[in-house]
Amino acid sequence: MNKLILGRYIAGDSLIHRLDPRAKLVLSFYFVGIIFMANNWQSFSMLLIFTLGCILASKISLSFFLKGVRPLIWLIIFTVALQMLFSSGGQMYWHWGIFKISEFGVTNGLYIFCRFILIIFMSTLLTLSTAPLQLADAIESLLKPLKTIKFPVYEIALMLSIALRFVPTLMDETAKIMNAQRARGVNFGQGSLIKQMQSIIPLLIPLFVSSFNRAEDLAIAMESRGYQGGEGRTKYRVLKWQTTDTMAFVLFAVVTVALVYLKN
Amino acid sequence: MTEVIKVDHLNYQYEAQKELNEMALKDVSFTINKGEWVAIIGHNGSGKSTLSKNINGLLAPKSGEITVDGLVLSTETVWDIRRKIGIVFQNPDNQFVGATVEDDVAFGLENNGIERKEMQERVRDALERVDMWQFAAKEPARLSGGQKQRVAIAGIVALRPEVIILDESTSMLDPEGRDEVLSLIHQLKDERGLTIISITHDINEAASADKIMVMDGGQLVKQGTPAEIFALGEQLVDMGLDVPYPERLKAALKKRHFDIPDDYMTEEGMVDWLWQLNSTK
Numbered sequence: 001m002n003k004l005i006l007g008r009y010i011a012g013d014s015l016i017h018r019l020d021p022r023a024k025l026v027l028s029f030y031f032v033g034i035i036f037m038a039n040n041w042q043s044f045s046m047l048l049i050f051t052l053g054c055i056l057a058s059k060i061s062l063s064f065f066l067k068g069v070r071p072l073i074w075l076i077i078f079t080v081a082l083q084m085l086f087s088s089g090g091q092m093y094w095h096w097g098i099f100k101i102s103e104f105g106v107t108n109g110l111y112i113f114c115r116f117i118l119i120i121f122m123s124t125l126l127t128l129s130t131a132p133l134q135l136a137d138a139i140e141s142l143l144k145p146l147k148t149i150k151f152p153v154y155e156i157a158l159m160l161s162i163a164l165r166f167v168p169t170l171m172d173e174t175a176k177i178m179n180a181q182r183a184r185g186v187n188f189g190q191g192s193l194i195k196q197m198q199s200i201i202p203l204l205i206p207l208f209v210s211s212f213n214r215a216e217d218l219a220i221a222m223e224s225r226g227y228q229g230g231e232g233r234t235k236y237r238v239l240k241w242q243t244t245d246t247m248a249f250v251l252f253a254v255v256t257v258a259l260v261y262l263k264n
Numbered sequence: 265m266t267e268v269i270k271v272d273h274l275n276y277q278y279e280a281q282k283e284l285n286e287m288a289l290k291d292v293s294f295t296i297n298k299g300e301w302v303a304i305i306g307h308n309g310s311g312k313s314t315l316s317k318n319i320n321g322l323l324a325p326k327s328g329e330i331t332v333d334g335l336v337l338s339t340e341t342v343w344d345i346r347r348k349i350g351i352v353f354q355n356p357d358n359q360f361v362g363a364t365v366e367d368d369v370a371f372g373l374e375n376n377g378i379e380r381k382e383m384q385e386r387v388r389d390a391l392e393r394v395d396m397w398q399f400a401a402k403e404p405a406r407l408s409g410g411q412k413q414r415v416a417i418a419g420i421v422a423l424r425p426e427v428i429i430l431d432e433s434t435s436m437l438d439p440e441g442r443d444e445v446l447s448l449i450h451q452l453k454d455e456r457g458l459t460i461i462s463i464t465h466d467i468n469e470a471a472s473a474d475k476i477m478v479m480d481g482g483q484l485v486k487q488g489t490p491a492e493i494f495a496l497g498e499q500l501v502d503m504g505l506d507v508p509y510p511e512r513l514k515a516a517l518k519k520r521h522f523d524i525p526d527d528y529m530t531e532e533g534m535v536d537w538l539w540q541l542n543s544t545k
Contacts, residue, residue, distance in 0.1 A: 132363075133363045133364070133367075136363075161362075161363050162361065164363060165360070165361075165362070165363040165403070165404065168403070168404075168405035169357055169404070169405060172405070213358075214357075214358050217353065217355055217358035217359060218358050218359065218361065220317075220322055220353070221351075221353055221358065221359035221361065222361055222371075223322060223346075224320055224322060224346060224349075224350075224351045225346075225350075225361075225371060225372035225375060225419065225420075225423070226343065226346050226347060226372055226375035226376050226423070227371075227375045228343065228375065232377050233374045233375060233377060234373070234374050234377050234378055234379060234380055234383065235374060235380065236366070236367060236370035236373070236374055236380065236383055236384075236387070237367065238380065
């Protein structure tokens with residue numbers, strides 16, 4: 001579980017940390033979109049430099065980002081290899097049956113590699129520099145226009161924040177149940193695939209049952225504290241748009257213009 | 265003294281009990297005065313928690329009437345009544361709604377549409393009262409059980425209710441956390457003139473109440489001052505309840521043929537009596 005860097009938050013106080021989570025969320029999605037416009041080495045190196053600049057500004061060590069790449073490395077290698085071995089065009093370097101390495105294939109493979117790295121770096125930057133709660137707030141705020149089509153924005157946001165709040169609690173409980181079952185002789189992660197799946201049952205069922213009980217307790221506690229649904233509630237936490245957020249948007253606009261200029 | 269809660273011939277039945285023709289609460293009637301500390305004791309399944317959920321309308325009584333601070337409980341008044349009564353439940357983890365300490369305290373205020381500025385003041389005030397302000401930005405996973413229970417109390421205190429019901433709120437805490445939470449509630453009660461209803465298994469906690477109500481099999485079998493209740497001695501033990509330490513000592517001394525008065529003694533009273541006995545020998 002500890003390998004998963006995605007969704008982890010590293011507290012800090014940098015320019016990136018202080019940005020409004022809405023701005024960060026929108027801009028990272030936007031960035032993933034414009035990455036696909038890049039199609040030559042000039043545009044890709046510009047985007048790489050920009051991304052590294054963002055990472056530097058967040059004051060988070062680069063090793064965290066490399067850790068984020070690690071679980072996806074096989075997917076990246078696989079895609080890049082496919083791209084290299086099966087596309088033709090330009091000068092041919094090597095040829096064996098249906099496999100061939102061509103000039104076109106190599107550059108395409110490199111571009112795909114760059115795209116992967118850029119997307120992973122940017123999304124990791126978003127989750128590393130934004131507390132989950134802030135992300136939930138940002139999603140709620142960004143979904144607000146959907147209220148007009150009767151989309152339950154507030155309820156979704158509440159569910160999201162309760163889910164986030166219970167992640168560590170349920171993790172603790174999972175560990176507790178696992179140890180309790182181990183003490184009674186259950187072997188986790190051993191034997192054949194079927195055996196392994198069977199050993200999950202004594203973990204899963206108690207976890208489900210206790211989640212139901214928790215949900216009931218929580219609902220009762222919420223109701224007795226006056227929760228009547230989203231209507232007529234005030235908000236304790238408010239997101240504040242600052243000039244740095246507008247500046248970030250301007251910066252991304254500049255990057256977009258440069259990208260359009262640099263690409264073929 | 266003005267009465268704040270009046271329960272009149274309350275009956276309650278759970279869905280599952282319908283076929284068995286059993287009742288969770290049978291003809292329960294009592295009044296609680298403003299500023300009182302009332303302890304409700306009884307063994308598991310005697311209807312204590314059901315009673316507390318009936319009082320703030322989480323469960324709808326089958327028959328009978330509940331009046332809180334002049335309001336008769338009904339579908340129209342239930343939210344007004346919930347504003348007057350705060351309940352602190354047993355499991356500190358399961359009642360923690362907010363993602364951080366301050367969010368949790370603010371949750372009840374948000375529900376009541378309190379303005380943001382006042383909300384900030386009240387959250388800070390409540391957290392300072394329970395000595396948790398320095399943890400305001402912490403997540404629940406990083407707090408101990410006693411700390412979470414203090415946050416739960418702060419969440420109720422911020423709502424400024426007139427009655428606080430402690431539904432076995434200290435049962436999952438260690439003795440230290442329990443003493444902390446109880447002395448905090450005592451302090452709050454004295455300052456704000458709150459009424460406290462404490463549902464508890466802790467007999468020593470009950471001994472410090474103004475009034476004790478004993479529940480058994482869904483009925484209110486006895487109510488009175490701790491002295492009156494604990495003077496029952498054997499009868500309590502028959503109901504599956506414990507007696508306070510001085511009473512146990514008394515019983516042990518009686519067995520060894522000491523001539524000891526029957527009425528209830530506090531720990532100090534017991535010590536005095538033993539001193540007297542020693543000096544007259």
